[in-house]
Amino acid sequence: MTSKRRRFIAVVAVVAAMALMVTGCGAKKDTSDTGGTKKATEVVIGIGAPLSDGAVALGKGMVRGTVLAVKQANASQELKDLGLTIATVEGDDKGDPTTGGSVATQFTSNPNLVGVMGHLNSGVTRVAVKIYNQAGIVQVSPANTAVDLTEMGMKNYFRVCTVDSVQGPAAADYAFKVAGKKVAFVVDDATVYGTGLADEWAKQFAADGGKVAGREKTTDKDTDFKALVTLIKSSGAEIVYYGGIYNSAALLSKQMKEGGVSIPLMGGDGIYDPEFIKLAGAANAKGDFCTSVGLPIDQLPKGQEFQAAFKAEFPSEAIAAYDAYSYDAANVIIKAIVQVAKDLGADKLTTTEGKAAIVAAVAKSSFEGVTGKVEFDAKGDTTNKAITVYTVGADGTWAPAAK
Template structure:
């Protein structure tokens, strides 16, 4: 009897434990409207060469979420950011999107950073009726797919490319350029828009070449470019490659050729790579200079205190992408995918980027653009 009693008790404990574990798992995977926590997905490169930019986005989003949680959340429910690393890789982005789509507790997704990640991931989110708000994907194709769930808080390369072309022609007074891109949806798209606008304004593109993300030695390509003697090199791509390129330009004596790029380069990490050779580099961004944003000192101080270093420009975009989702959740009758999707087109708010609302395609109506230059190894807005 004692022996039977021991095994009987052991069996009961196993069964009770199993129910407890199942109960916890059930709480974690409850549909959004049935949980005490509202979960928002976040996707960006959090490892690899672009992790610094992805981390700025994530931290900006966390600041917006922490602020609303400090006020009690939304209807008594706290918000939680569920972050996943897409490694700036389209295939990984699809995998991340599938995981978010399959989790009924995720009500919306902030992401992705790169256009090449956002475009394939958006189809997965569309099938799941899951809102995605990209903080930084600028390729126009993202919102030209006819998906009703895709939004972004940054303007597109259809504006950024011509903006840079006009700057090169009118401000720098340069008429010849070599145009490079990193063969990604973002880089190639931006370079295309620059080339079209530059040539339409009478500029001449002497050469068009592509590089690969991850390349580090550009000596042969730059030597080839030097032989055609352009006044400007325009690069559609990201800061890891741009930093190496600018250093190697200086070592080859290409000091009289201006280097101009886009928002993928306007980041402190570019200067860390290029060092003093970064001085004189130009890059546009699809937002304002952080120092000129009302309330920016409070934002910078709070960010620095929370994360131990000052914010990069993309922290603003992460913050406002999160604000877009938060505003939708505040308007939605229920905190679930269907109601968030229903109210998202009507969202309007004042954020760190200025006044944001969305047009019929999901693009922001805020079209602010800023050109920056590196002076004294710091990005500064061009007057």
């Protein structure tokens, strides 16, 4: 090979690599409507969610909730008066901490980005939140339940859902006291979320007087639980608690029932999705439990309104576990942006001063959201600590369980 040709190949390789990077950036979809007056200041809210891998059904719901909130805000007279439009940009974290880190870096390198609505997985946030913190950008998560995220000293981090130390014990109390299960087998998917939740559950179940007959770990990508099912069968457990998301939980439930282990599986908010029932099969999922943060949407004053707006915007889709939380989380950011735009002027929003003011404004949030009252304590946790237990009924849907 001549050196000329070798150089040509090197150039081609570099160009190809750059093309990849460019398409990688271009793959993020801009979902705003940028019509209207051209002079308006445009700020961007990043949506960090698993969109191609991991809990995709929940991640897509996060995009829906945020897009709905932003669309309503852009249509409001308040934003038009301020000469402000809000756009959204999606970052696919694949439910994976490493990918989440690069999504966060992409977000913070966008000069117009003033806030992040995300991420779904606690493990992803643990990496991403530090990057947002350095850039002084506010992060509001609709779904992170790992307890320690608000104890890392990140002043820019807030969440609108309650945490595993509330959710796990509430679920364990239900299993022991209401469902009357005395022996449990605890499994988690070795993620930050799954392990944390399963630990909290097991601790409370033992404290209530129950017996934890076994504790096993799988991964969040496992599909083969046959050996585990045999182990569960021999342990004499009356209930299985699974800390993780619906993909693997559904297959565990299915393989349990098919392997002759007819005991309910219980999980956290990560399995509260119709996909769980679809993957496990309605007959297998029947009687399984899960908990989710907050009260059922239709029991809340603003729930009906949200459901109507959702139906109008996404007629062919169903509300998943985090659509409403994402809607509220996005509104937290939008309200803060509006507040700061009023105080400092719309053109100051993207400055360091503006971003700091947005963080301060988010901390002072207080409004009636779809999921209940939205307010944060000093650490950034929500003050709304309600937990609801759901069960799969004969009709193959999640419904609030009998108390």
